[in-house]
Amino acid sequence: MDGEKIPDEVKLLVVVHPKNISDKAQYVIDQFIMRGGKLIAFLDAMSLVDKPSNPSNPMMANMPGGPSSLDKLLKAWGIQFETSKVAADMNFARELSMQRGGAPQLMPAFLFINSEGINADDVVTSQIDNLLLPFAGTFSGTPMAGLTETVLLKTTPQSQLVEGMTASFSGETIAKEFKPSGTAYPLAIRLKGKFKTAFPEGAPAEPPEKKDDK
Secondary structure (H helix, E strand, C coil), rough: CCCCCCCCCCCEEEEECCCCHHHHHHHHHHHHHHHCCCEEEEECCCEECCCCCCCCHHHHCCCCCCCCCCHHHHHHHHEECCCCCEEEHHHHHHHEEECCCCCCCCCEEEEEEHHHHCCCCCCCCCCCCCCEEECCCCECCCCCCEEEEEEEEEECCCCEEEEHHHHHHHHHHHHHHHCCCCCCCCCEEEEEEEECCCCCCCCCCCCCCCCCCC
């Protein structure tokens, strides 16, 4: 997407796990939104399908991949997305066997979301009875003036944020040390209204070219 303009005939853009996305690519998305385009973005605190490439430690080969975000855009909208911690919720936890032949253990960071966490009054989520969200990141912040926020999915107050690596290694540890925050963390949101550009000074400068060492 770097350096490209999204065609005018495109009205809806879907962005999935934009890991290490460049400022230039975010600028392209920003300009698409500025002319009235709609964006659906799937962001991850820990992605189950994005495995580490060429891990130095073989034990890391089966670990979830790194986070993704649209940091420049979210900041301009007044929103933050947590990428270092994931949501754990005892109300949405179930016992799972994480390894073949392994004993099941309670996994509070594998969220089996039911009606307590689903917005039944919104057309997007009203027909969803349950949903699985493993290692989900959370949203926070207050939308900038001109924008309204609708929470589509959330945790219950019987939840807390936990380190992503801890969540992937041991659900039992999380359950044993669990301390509910009393906060219902947003897991999926919709922003609507008048968006302001995240790049008021125009397109970001080209990154400096790397010089070959001789």
